[in-house]
Amino acid sequence: MTATNPPLTLDAVLDLFQMEELHDGHVLARYVAAHPQFALQLIDFSRLIATPDTEDEGGLTATEQSRIDAAWITHQAARPQGATGADPLVRLSGDVGKALAVKLGVPRQVITCIREHRVLASSVPASVTRELSVALGVPQAHVIAAMARSPAGMAATRSYKSDGPPRPVAQTTFEQVLKDAGVSEADRVRLLADA
Known part of the structure; x- marks a missing residue:
């Protein structure tokens, strides 16, 4: 063998x-x-x-370094604060959410709905997204993009006891969230006016 x-x-x-x-x-x-x-x-x-292992030890020229610096500044400015891909809306809890609710004149549950991605981004007036942007310290475009994310998986931040398996959370309009929260008609008109 x-x-x-x-x-x-x-x-x-x-x-x-x-x-x-x-x-x-x-x-x-x-x-x-x-x-x-x-x-x-x-x-x-x-x-x-x-192939010989040659390294350019001459360093960067001033022009090359300034181009790199300019590109880095542009990249940093376009990025939301915090980790890449991080959801800025999670910071709407605690004092930030409370202060924003007072500033907008709405119950905290409206801010909670926004934080949990249960509000359709397209239904939120620019004046409200502007206030969100200021409160979170991120550009308005990042707030809108974060709001447009699916609410799937957001329910994991809360725990419930129920008789059945969890169902996907459906997004609703900002106006409906205001109605469900018991916001008066005058306040709804004020908030929904796109100033």
């Missing part, structure tokens, strides 16, 4: 090739002949090994 070794993987062949003292054409030819299925990878790897 003869023992056969399993065929070598590409990684194993490249490791063996790398451990050779010389990486000249003869060694490469020997490996290509022994492992023709990896010929292209071996040739590419030999070229990579033969």
Whole structure:
């Protein structure tokens, strides 16, 4: 009975090739002949090994550095504060949410609905999104984009005991949220007027 070794993987062949003292054409030819299925990878790897590791130690020119700085400032200005992809509406809890509710003259449950993405972004007047933007310290466009996110998964922040499995939360209009919260008609008209 003869023992056969399993065929070598590409990684194993490249490791063996790398451990050779010389990486000249003869060694490469020997490996290509022994492992023709990896010929292209071996040739590419030999070229990579033969390429000298030169680093540009001259540094950046003043023009290059100023372009990088300008691009970074533009990037930072376009980004909402906090982590990338973070939801700025989560900061509408506590004192921030309370102060915004007082400023808008609405019950806290309206702010909670906004925080939980239960309000259709397209139904919120620009004057309200402007106040949200100021309260959160993010551009108005970021507030609108955050409000447009799906409320799915937002219910995980609260816990309920129920008889059935949770159902998806449907978004509703800002006007309906105001009505459900018991906001007077005069206050609704004031809030819905797009000033």
